[in-house]
Amino acid sequence: MDKLEVGVIGLGKFGYFLAQRLMELGHDVVGLDSSPDFVRRAQDNLTRVFQGDGTDRTVLEQLGFQHFSHVVVSVGSAMESSILICLHLKEIGVQSVWVKAVSWEHEKVLTKIGADEVFFPERYGAQQLALRMTHPGLIDYLPFGMGVLIQRLTVDKWDGKTLRELDLTNRFRLQVVAVRHQDVPTFEFLPRADTRLSRGDELVVFVQEDMLKNIEP
Template identity: 50%
Template sequence: MAVLQIGIIGLGKFGYYLGKNLVGMGHQVLGLDADPEKVRNAQNVLTQVYQLEASDKKALEQIRVADMAHVVVSVGHSMEASILISLYLKELGASKIWVKAVSTDHEKILRRIGVDEVFIPERYAAKQLAHRLANPGLIEFLPMDQQVAIKELIVEAWAGKTLRQLALTNTYGVQVIAYRLQGEKHYSYIPKADEPLRQGDFLVVVGNEKKLSDLKP
């Protein structure tokens, strides 16, 4: 996996944990915030941290944040600051700009500016939780056109059959992407087509959410 250089502007809870996870994945993260306490909290977590006012275009230019592969803007509930910073990043030539929005109107303005990705974490989290509550066993709902989701199934009726015999892709339009044998803690990611399934084994399947809910494993 290639190591990415990522800038995060705004080290509140979201920006801090985003950066921490990215560093844990082996990437280099430059964090920026005007709050000295947030900068101190992130100093031993992120690759490099600066205390500065990100709505100052010259300050952004001096630390060359626009040279990063991605820049994420997460400046709390300040629409004005978020929009201004995004505009400056565009003018400085940042290649990929992802921005946290706080409302639909905020999202519309950011898209007009031409940022590459706009996200509202609360909206995404609420949608994920709604689908997981309504569909037990659902691991993740994927934001695709055809309501694609990932679900974990426990083998019961399919016990003794092989994946080749079940032909899940041809019959139901779903695909097994991982499995875990009963009693084991870790998943394997290359399912064996001719090995009989056992009652209590776990299958991780991706496909249309409605089709996944109709499966009787």
């Protein structure tokens, strides 16, 4: 992946942790926040950090936010501020504006004014927690996939069968993306159709949530 230069407006908990992770992934991150405490906390961990008012279009232009490929807006519960910042960013030509929403209404407004991505961390976190409680072995839930799960399964009844013989995609709308055989420390990704399974092998699969109840691996 090409190195990105990302702007993060709002360096509270979510914005700060996101910016840190982007830096760990090798990208440049420029942070902006009106709080001197948040700026001090971030200044040694990000590429550049500025104290200023993100709702001021002039500030955004002077700091060069129009040149960033992505800008993330995470200003807590300040709905009006995030809406105004998003509007300014789109007007000055930012290619991709990602904005944190705090309510359904907030999400609707942000979408209407042109936010490229609207994320709702609390909703996503709640979905993940509920699914982990009710789906043992869940690795992840794909919100864009209409109920698609990344699930870990342990082989029992499929012992001795190859993936081709099991025909899992046609039978269960299930795609095996990795296999870890017993006594092997690592997963084999994108396994061949002639891979033979044994009892106790672990599978990582994509599967429709509504099909999971029909699967007895």
